[in-house]
Amino acid sequence: MTKACVIGWPIAHSRSPLIHGYWLRKYGIDGAYTKEPVKPEELGGFLATLKDRGFAGCNVTVPHKEAAFAAAVIKSQSAIAVGAANTLWFEGQDLACANTDTYGFIANLDQCAPRWKETDGAALVLGAGGSARGVVYGLLDRGCHDIRVFNRTIERAEEIARHFGAAVSAWSWDVRNDHVAQASVIVNTTIIGMNGKGDPEIDFKLAKLGPVVADLVYVPLETPLLRSARTHGLVGVDGLGMLLHQAVPGFEKWFGVRPEVSSELYALVAENIREA
Numbered sequence: 001m002t003k004a005c006v007i008g009w010p011i012a013h014s015r016s017p018l019i020h021g022y023w024l025r026k027y028g029i030d031g032a033y034t035k036e037p038v039k040p041e042e043l044g045g046f047l048a049t050l051k052d053r054g055f056a057g058c059n060v061t062v063p064h065k066e067a068a069f070a071a072a073v074i075k076s077q078s079a080i081a082v083g084a085a086n087t088l089w090f091e092g093q094d095l096a097c098a099n100t101d102t103y104g105f106i107a108n109l110d111q112c113a114p115r116w117k118e119t120d121g122a123a124l125v126l127g128a129g130g131s132a133r134g135v136v137y138g139l140l141d142r143g144c145h146d147i148r149v150f151n152r153t154i155e156r157a158e159e160i161a162r163h164f165g166a167a168v169s170a171w172s173w174d175v176r177n178d179h180v181a182q183a184s185v186i187v188n189t190t191i192i193g194m195n196g197k198g199d200p201e202i203d204f205k206l207a208k209l210g211p212v213v214a215d216l217v218y219v220p221l222e223t224p225l226l227r228s229a230r231t232h233g234l235v236g237v238d239g240l241g242m243l244l245h246q247a248v249p250g251f252e253k254w255f256g257v258r259p260e261v262s263s264e265l266y267a268l269v270a271e272n273i274r275e276a
């Protein structure tokens with residue numbers, strides 16, 4: 001039996017077993033995917049014995065993403081760009097890593113808003129935390145040449161702009177609405193809106209290019225930002241699709257089948273979120 005898991009501290013909240021368990025059943029694979037609580041001080045020992053305990057690899061969540069990246073011997077371009085890893089597997093005896101959030105974000109945009117790249121305006125990224133790096137990398141990779149990062153702590157936005165180069169600029173949080181008229185994509189990577197609390201307060205009346213609006217927050221499925229965008233007739237892309245798509249490369253590495261993000265899987269996880 002092939003085994004994989006998700007590690008984090010805490011880990012009880014993770015929906016990854018629901019996603020991978022669905023695919024294991026769907027494709028009739030003799031495998032298991034479990035949640036493993038790992039304290040920060042235990043991470044090194046856990047990864048050192050992962051292969052010997054029969055695991056093909058694992059997903060990695062908070063607070064281990066940077067440490068997992070450092071521990072891996074083989075680092076994919078996505079992980080290097082972001083400086084953090086969320087997916088680990090073995091190549092021979094060597095631990096390899098990737099950051100699949102970028103893939104998940106872009107694959108979800110392509111699926112839910114296939115025309116998102118047709119308007120050549122600016123991409124506004126709200127927030128400059130760990131997930132913002134993956135989003136910026138994905139937007140750059142898809143040819144966005146004017147990416148504006150807005151953050152409450154401006155130094156973190158400046159660090160991202162320095163890291164990714166001339167196509168990325170850093171802005172203070174307070175000026176975000178001055179840029180809405182030039183936006184073709186707006187992405188919330190902050191925690192604002194999680195559990196329905198707070199609203200990034202984007203004034204969509206100012207929008208001129210019909211921007212696609214994506215939110216990484218997926219609890220609730222329709223965040224205050226997405227509700228407001230849709231009320232103004234804009235396409236809103238929720239964070240659950242990204243969560244499902246980012247799981248695809250790991251499943252393929254461990255279990256040898258590239259799984260499909262189907263409407264049935266979306267409905268299963270959406271129901272779990274609504275019940276929470």
Ligand SMILES: NC(=O)c1ccc[n+]([C@@H]2O[C@H](COP(=O)([O-])OP(=O)(O)OC[C@H]3O[C@@H](n4cnc5c(N)ncnc54)[C@H](OP(=O)(O)O)[C@@H]3O)[C@@H](O)[C@H]2O)c1
Nearest residue numbers: 127128129130131132152153189190191216217239242243
């Ligand atoms: N859908 C998915 O697959 C997926 C994947 C990854 C992450 N996410 C979600 O994305 C969100 C962010 O994750 P992360 O890992 O990037 O978190 P993070 O590294 O902790 O970053 C949090 C961001 O939120 C900002 N922020 C927090 N409170 C704020 C406030 N009151 N006003 C303005 N800005 C505020 C922070 O600004 P400062 O720098 O000023 O503190 C920072 O930019 C979480 O909700 C996470 O669940 C979803």
